[in-house]
Amino acid sequence: MDNSAENTLDNTSSSVEVRPFSVGAVLRETRERLGLSLADVESRLKFASRQIEALEADNFTRLPEISFVRRFVRSYAKLLQLDPAPLLASLPVEPVQPSLHTANVAIDVPFPNTYATRRINIIWLSIGLVVLAITLVLFIWFNRDLRIMQQQATMETIELPTIMPIPASTVAAISPQSVAIRLKFDADSWVKVTDNDGKILLSQLNSSGSEQHLKGKAPFSVIIGNINGVRLFYQGKLVELAPFNNGGTARLTLE
Numbered sequence: 001m002d003n004s005a006e007n008t009l010d011n012t013s014s015s016v017e018v019r020p021f022s023v024g025a026v027l028r029e030t031r032e033r034l035g036l037s038l039a040d041v042e043s044r045l046k047f048a049s050r051q052i053e054a055l056e057a058d059n060f061t062r063l064p065e066i067s068f069v070r071r072f073v074r075s076y077a078k079l080l081q082l083d084p085a086p087l088l089a090s091l092p093v094e095p096v097q098p099s100l101h102t103a104n105v106a107i108d109v110p111f112p113n114t115y116a117t118r119r120i121n122i123i124w125l126s127i128g129l130v131v132l133a134i135t136l137v138l139f140i141w142f143n144r145d146l147r148i149m150q151q152q153a154t155m156e157t158i159e160l161p162t163i164m165p166i167p168a169s170t171v172a173a174i175s176p177q178s179v180a181i182r183l184k185f186d187a188d189s190w191v192k193v194t195d196n197d198g199k200i201l202l203s204q205l206n207s208s209g210s211e212q213h214l215k216g217k218a219p220f221s222v223i224i225g226n227i228n229g230v231r232l233f234y235q236g237k238l239v240e241l242a243p244f245n246n247g248g249t250a251r252l253t254l255e
Contacts, residue, residue: 021086021090022058023055023058023073023087023090023091024055024057024058024059025056025058026082026087027055027056027073027076027077027080027082027087028056030080030082031056031080034080034188034189034190034205034225034226035189035190035225035226035249036080036190036225037249038052038053040190040192040223040225041076044079044203045072045075045076045079047072047075050062051063051072055069055072055073060092066091066092066093069091070088070091073087073088073091074088079205080205081205179215179216179217179218179220179234179235179254180213180214180215180235181201181213181215181216181220181234181254182211182212182213182214182232182233183202183206183211183212183214183230183231183232183233184211184230184231184233185206185207185208185209185210185211185212185229185230185231186208186209186229186230186231187208187226187228187229187230188205188206188207188208188226189205189206189224189225189226189227189229189230190204190205190206190224190226191203191204191212191222191223191224191225191230192222192223193214193216193220193221193222193223194220194221195217195220196216196217196218196220197216197217199216201215201216201220202214205225208229218254218255219253219254219255220253220254221251221253222250222251222252222253222254223249223250223251224241224249224250224251225248225249226249227241227242227244227245227248227249227250228248234254239252239254
């Protein structure tokens with residue numbers, strides 16, 4: 001009777017499929033749930049799209065050394081507001097090397113080599129120091145000649161005209177009018193707002209229940225990652241986001 005129970009337990013345990021923990025799958029699913037595209041992540045983290053795709057596919061052979069991968073995962077998890085500890089613990093100690101069958105595959109754009117980059121930086125630093133030394137010598141030489149010429153010449157005092165201050169009312173009249181934007185978040189959503197001068201007023205993931213009040217010069221470029229959880233008010237009026245819905249993401253311009 002006991003042997004039969006043990007055999008049944010062994011058969012049941014062997015039939016259970018244990019799926020390995022995928023760091024890339026967790027990052028990709030969280031990004032898609034927040035409504036972020038690869039381009040959005042690339043602009044925030046300054047990593048190439050091909051590197052992001054390789055990480056989300058757990059393809060560590062397309063990434064540099066493991067120290068780079070760990071920094072990459074930590075930054076990505078921080079952007080998605082995830083705990084990086086379990087993700088870092090699931091990374092391999094060393095990245096898997098490509099097999100002999102894939103060793104000869106051509107790579108369009110190779111990743112930068114740390115040692116080569118360091119050598120280039122040292123060369124440019126040496127060149128900069130030489131240029132700085134030459135500039136300093138020329139500056140001292142010309143200043144010496146200038147002092148000699150100033151001692152021989154007669155200095156003439158020139159009276160400069162008085163500059164009248166501009167009245168505050170005039171400054172206010174010519175200053176561009178500041179326009180207000182208010183964002184209320186009923187759910188987590190990533191939002192980016194840029195004003196007419198190209199100044200980024202907001203670019204972050206906003207938590208549910210929070211608000212953002214922005215001021216700047218119109219027109220404004222607005223990108224909203226999760227429009228179902230955001231209410232946008234422009235100059236005190238609610239803006240309908242439904243006409244700009246593109247798969248849950250909205251891109252619009254406020255004039």
